[in-house]
Amino acid sequence: MIDPRLKLIDKKLEKVESIILFGSGKGGVGKSIISSAISYILSSRGESVAYIDLDFYGSAGSNLFTINSQIRGCRGGIELPVSDGVKVISTGYFLSDNPFPLMGKDKLDLLLDLFSAIDFGSLDFMIIDLPPGMGDEITFTQRMFKDKVSVALVTVSSEMSLTVVERLIKYISAERINLLGVIVNMVNLFRNYRLEELKDRLQTRILGMVSYHPEIELFRTIKEKLENTPSFKNELEEVVENILECFR
Amino acid sequence: MHEWSIAESIIEAVIQSVKYQKILEVEIKIGELRDLDIEILRESLKILSSETILRDTKFDIIVSKAVFKCFDCGEEWGMREALKIMENMLTVDKYVLEENELEPPIHFIPSLVIGLQRCPKCGGMDINIESGRELEISKVKVEE
Ligand SMILES: Nc1ncnc2c1ncn2[C@@H]1O[C@H](COP(=O)(O)OP(=O)(O)O)[C@@H](O)[C@H]1O
Ligand SMILES: [Mg+2]
Numbered sequence: 507m508i509d510p511r512l513k514l515i516d517k518k519l520e521k522v523e524s525i526i527l528f529g530s531g532k533g534g535v536g537k538s539i540i541s542s543a544i545s546y547i548l549s550s551r552g553e554s555v556a557y558i559d560l561d562f563y564g565s566a567g568s569n570l571f572t573i574n575s576q577i578r579g580c581r582g583g584i585e586l587p588v589s590d591g592v593k594v595i596s597t598g599y600f601l602s603d604n605p606f607p608l609m610g611k612d613k614l615d616l617l618l619d620l621f622s623a624i625d626f627g628s629l630d631f632m633i634i635d636l637p638p639g640m641g642d643e644i645t646f647t648q649r650m651f652k653d654k655v656s657v658a659l660v661t662v663s664s665e666m667s668l669t670v671v672e673r674l675i676k677y678i679s680a681e682r683i684n685l686l687g688v689i690v691n692m693v694n695l696f697r698n699y700r701l702e703e704l705k706d707r708l709q710t711r712i713l714g715m716v717s718y719h720p721e722i723e724l725f726r727t728i729k730e731k732l733e734n735t736p737s738f739k740n741e742l743e744e745v746v747e748n749i750l751e752c753f754r
Numbered sequence: 755m756h757e758w759s760i761a762e763s764i765i766e767a768v769i770q771s772v773k774y775q776k777i778l779e780v781e782i783k784i785g786e787l788r789d790l791d792i793e794i795l796r797e798s799l800k801i802l803s804s805e806t807i808l809r810d811t812k813f814d815i816i817v818s819k820a821v822f823k824c825f826d827c828g829e830e831w832g833m834r835e836a837l838k839i840m841e842n843m844l845t846v847d848k849y850v851l852e853e854n855e856l857e858p859p860i861h862f863i864p865s866l867v868i869g870l871q872r873c874p875k876c877g878g879m880d881i882n883i884e885s886g887r888e889l890e891i892s893k894v895k896v897e898e
């Protein structure tokens with residue numbers, strides 16, 4: 507059996523330069539906040555960026571990037587809507603608050619449908635917001651997009667989260683996926699590690715340390731969160747610097 | 755709308771799947787949920803293959819009806835009912851605008867349908883798509 511969608515996907519991603527997957531061992535550590543912030547900042551710096559929300563169950567993308575006009579379709583498939591300068595897609599735009607229970611085969615089918623139905627155009631960066639853990643989404647993107655793919659991991663500095671992220675780092679290096687490094691979030695809430703300590707412990711690049719900024723809760727979109735919380739934005743700007751450094 | 759590009763990818767995939775043999779017959783399975791116009795697909799395959807080594811190949815398209823089944827109570831339903839259930843769950847902002855018409859998102863992304871169904875009998879959400887989402891090249895028959 508041959509799935510013709512695989513060919514379609516190859517074509518749709520031809521002009522996508524780099525794909526960065528944002529993963530984590532555990533949920534609620536800030537993948538969505540951080541990956542959407544990075545998408546927004548990259549785009550403000552003139553890069554052409556798409557933010558793809560693949561956390562179908564815990565989907566946050568449609569809140570962080572709001573759209574206020576009808577999504578359009580054309581011959582090439584769905585045109586990615588643009589929100590605050592970023593091309594975005596999330597199942598949240600189509601399903602709203604309907605729960606979306608997906609089992610193995612259904613999930614793979616959705617991944618194939620999504621990537622073959624969307625007109626990505628040319629992109630410098632495709633930022634992918636993953637669900638927690640090592641699921642189908644990582645293996646799928648890695649197998650489909652191979653050399654274009656790299657991973658950035660998000661963790662908090664709690665012992666439990668660090669232990670799980672260590673495991674994920676092992677998996678990623680065993681699979682020979684390019685690991686950009688780790689972003690440590692909400693550092694002031696858990697043990698206040700120094701950067702060098704974390705680097706030694708995780709044996710990988712630390713892309714940045716981000717503090718807990720309770721104020722961001724007051725705003726809905728990632729643009730509002732960043733533009734109203736300069737200290738938060740500064741930390742993320744630094745993460746973006748370090749990520750861009752990996753591609754120079 | 756996407757019959758042409760699907761035909762293109764079918765032809766490319768088939769050509770890549772063989773070495774030097776002559777391809778006699780290709781069987782393609784298409785589910786109702788794919789929302790494809792089979793006649794346009796057939797025509798696209800004919801036009802696109804005429805310039806390739808598939809010019810004499812016979813394309814056999816097998817269409818399967820959509821069948822949904824509830825795991826909780828066993829109820830089964832088809833496409834017509836499924837579209838009605840979906841319409842009740844979708845507000846207008848969730849539709850996709852194509853050439854001045856509003857298409858439901860499953861027209862582009864059929865597998866979203868699983869998030870847009872409830873069992874019409876018991877209201878359950880644990881639903882299986884028994885058939886109807888096929889999009890595959892199921893057989894490639896070559897000359898021995
Ligand atoms: N640095 C931070 N400062 C304040 N709140 C944060 C920070 N990082 C994440 N959060 C909040 O924590 C919650 C979980 O973050 P989220 O990005 O959804 O995690 P994940 O995608 O890993 O599940 C969200 O409510 C988010 O706003
Ligand atoms: Mg998330």
Ligand SMILES: [Zn+2]
Binds near residue numbers: 873878
């Ligand atoms: Zn039922």
